[in-house]
Amino acid sequence: MITKHAMRWFGPEDPVSLKEIHQAGATTIVSALHHIPIGEVWSLEEIGKRQKLIPSPLKWEVVESLPVHEDIKKGRPERSKWIENYKNSLRNLASSGIYTVCYNFMPVLDWSRTQLQYELEDGSIALRFDLVEFAAFDLYILKRDNAEYPEDLAIAAEELYKNSSPETLKRIENSILLGLPGSNDAFELKSLKEMIQEYREIPAQQLKENLYYFIREVGPVAEECGIRLCIHPDDPPFPLLGLPRVVSTEEDLAGLMEAYASVANGITFCTGSLGVREDNDLVKIFQRWADRVHFLHLRSTLRSYTPHLSFYEARHLEGDVNMYQILKAVYEEQKRRAAAGRMDIQIPMRPDHGHALLNDAERPTYPGYTAIGRLKALAELRGIEYTLTQVS
Numbered sequence: 001m002i003t004k005h006a007m008r009w010f011g012p013e014d015p016v017s018l019k020e021i022h023q024a025g026a027t028t029i030v031s032a033l034h035h036i037p038i039g040e041v042w043s044l045e046e047i048g049k050r051q052k053l054i055p056s057p058l059k060w061e062v063v064e065s066l067p068v069h070e071d072i073k074k075g076r077p078e079r080s081k082w083i084e085n086y087k088n089s090l091r092n093l094a095s096s097g098i099y100t101v102c103y104n105f106m107p108v109l110d111w112s113r114t115q116l117q118y119e120l121e122d123g124s125i126a127l128r129f130d131l132v133e134f135a136a137f138d139l140y141i142l143k144r145d146n147a148e149y150p151e152d153l154a155i156a157a158e159e160l161y162k163n164s165s166p167e168t169l170k171r172i173e174n175s176i177l178l179g180l181p182g183s184n185d186a187f188e189l190k191s192l193k194e195m196i197q198e199y200r201e202i203p204a205q206q207l208k209e210n211l212y213y214f215i216r217e218v219g220p221v222a223e224e225c226g227i228r229l230c231i232h233p234d235d236p237p238f239p240l241l242g243l244p245r246v247v248s249t250e251e252d253l254a255g256l257m258e259a260y261a262s263v264a265n266g267i268t269f270c271t272g273s274l275g276v277r278e279d280n281d282l283v284k285i286f287q288r289w290a291d292r293v294h295f296l297h298l299r300s301t302l303r304s305y306t307p308h309l310s311f312y313e314a315r316h317l318e319g320d321v322n323m324y325q326i327l328k329a330v331y332e333e334q335k336r337r338a339a340a341g342r343m344d345i346q347i348p349m350r351p352d353h354g355h356a357l358l359n360d361a362e363r364p365t366y367p368g369y370t371a372i373g374r375l376k377a378l379a380e381l382r383g384i385e386y387t388l389t390q391v392s
Contacts, residue, residue, distance in 0.1 A: 001334045002385045003296060003349035004028045006062060007374060011035075012053065015363050016371045022058055024375040025382060028348050029054055030062040030102075039069035039082045042089040047096045062295060062348050063093060064102040064268075065232070068214065070195075073107055074202060075210040083214065087221040094225035100294050100348060101222075102268045104232040105211045107202075107243045108195045109176075109187075111235040116175050116367045118312050125356035127368055128312040129236055133172050136161040138241055141173050142189055144196060147242065153308055178367070196241050204244035211246060212259035223264040228344065230266040230294040231256065233273040236311075237280070248277065250285045257289060266292040272299035272352055275321045276311055283325050290333040294344070298323065298381055299352035313353045313368070316377040317384075324384055331388045351377035 006028035007021045021029070031050060033042055054060050066089055069082035093101060104110060114137070118128035135157035138147050149157065161169070177186045187195075202210075215229070222229050237248030246252055253267060267289055274280045286293060300319030301311045317323055330347060337345045354373025356365075365371070 001331060001338065001345065002382070002389065003330060003334070004061070004346045005378060005382065006030050006348045006350040007378070008064060008350055008369060009054075010366060010369070011050065014369075015365045016369065016374075018054060018058055020371050020375075024371070025378055026350075027057055027059065028062065028350075029058050029060045030064045030348070030350055031060050032063055032065055038067040039071075039085055041085045042066070042092055044092050044095060047092055047098070051096065060098060062100040062102065063098060064295075066090075066093075066101050066103050068103055068105060070107075070198075072214050073105060073207065073210055074198065075206065075213070079214075083217050086218055090218065090221055090227050091225055094227050099226050100228050100230065102230050102232055102295055104234075105207070105214075105247060106234055106245065107199050107207065108192070109240065109243070112176055112240055113178075113367070114172050114175050115312075116178070117171075120312075120355070124373070125361065126313045127353060128310065130310040131308045132156045132160050132310075134176065134240065136164075136169075137172050137176050141169065142193060142241075144193060144241060156308060196243060199243055202244065204239075204246055207244045208246045208252075208255060211256060215256065215260045215265050219260040219262055219265050223262050227264060228266050228294040229264055230268040232268040232297070233270050235270070235273040236276045237273055238277070248274075249280060250288065253285065253289060257292060263292055266294040268295040268297060269293045270297035270299075270352065271321045271323070271326055272297065272301050272313065275319075276301055276303065278303070278320075282321065283329050286326065286329050286333075290329070290336075293330075293333070293347060296330065296347055296349035297352040298326070298349060299377070313355070315355070316351060316380050323381070327381065327384045328388060331385070349381070351381055 005026045007026040008030040009018060009021060033046055036042060051060055072079040072082050113127045114130045114133040115128040118126045120126055135149050135153055138144050139157055140161040231247055234245040234248045239245050269286055271282055275282055300314045300316055300321035302314040302319040303311045334345055351374050353368035354370045354377045356370045357372045360370040360372045
């Protein structure tokens with residue numbers, strides 16, 4: 001039993017067309033209304049406009065993402081307004097026939113890389129994160145107040161900063177300041193420092209409590225509407241810039257799942273985000289919460305230590321993620337759902353962060369969201385799935 005094959009489409013401005021997504025083998029569209037300011041209600045009219053752009057047999061079935069306002073993450077008194085808006089957006093999505101909603105709870109930065117054009121040995125382009133480069137950015141480019149690192153990492157960052165060309169330092173800065181996926185608007189150093197400063201008095205446990213408050217507020221509405229909320233793990237799954245990360249480990253997910261015990265409170269299972277941590281057993285995590293996994297992001301990363309962590313987005317069937325074992329576990333879960341009579345038997349799956357291959361480099365695309373690279377990834381993942389259906 002195969003998953004729902006999906007691809008992310010950023011809307012009318014996306015350089016990768018719906019026709020190309022269909023040709024790649026996807027039928028489920030993952031999209032969002034990026035033009036609506038964070039926190040504002042997604043109206044029936046705006047949702048309908050997006051749906052009308054997507055021709056059959058393609059169908060918009062997954063929202064990625066419905067952003068959570070920073071006031072909610074910070075637990076400010078104003079959060080009640082934004083939470084009410086979030087509930088209304090969920091109601092409107094359900095009324096429009098869209099029931100899977102991905103979101104995240106990462107403070108300030110959605111995801112972080114230090115290199116967006118990392119060339120592999122075959123000339124293809126991947127995304128990469130280097131902890132020394134990130135520390136050099138924090139200490140010497142951003143110059144964050146009270147930034148602290150272990151002594152050996154701080155020394156390595158200082159050496160890198162002193163010995164790097166202006167072009168390299170600019171590349172690191174631009175990569176980290178990149179805005180949300182689907183947007184070409186980047187952060188500025190001054191505004192980033194100000195946003196980080198606002199989190200200085202919010203420790204990890206408080207951020208967790210703010211997340212639990214949010215899910216307990218919106219969960220009943222999601223449940224009533226048939227919406228399956230699914231949180232995306234932190235990317236990468238450890239604190240950055242002094243900002244807490246609270247969706248990085250199996251126990252982080254356990255705390256959230258227990259905070260509101262409902263199938264409406266679920267997980268976007270991202271093998272790339274969770275897989276960066278060696279202490280995350282991906283198959284074990286999936287199996288523990290399989291009945292509440294509503295969306296799959298499948299990609300692999302390859303870690304290295306020199307001696308500090310770096311990783312790049314590997315080919316989908318290589319790297320540190322055993323994609324066969326993951327898809328085997330998914331296949332078994334879908335069979336269990338069918339036997340239990342669940343309506344959501346097929347889990348939407350999209351290939352995440354494809355490399356830039358062949359003529360992908362000849363047109364601008366959002367980092368990781370290439371046409372040919374994702375086509376290749378989806379073909380490989382589909383191959384594993386169809387093999388599983390034949391040997392079971």
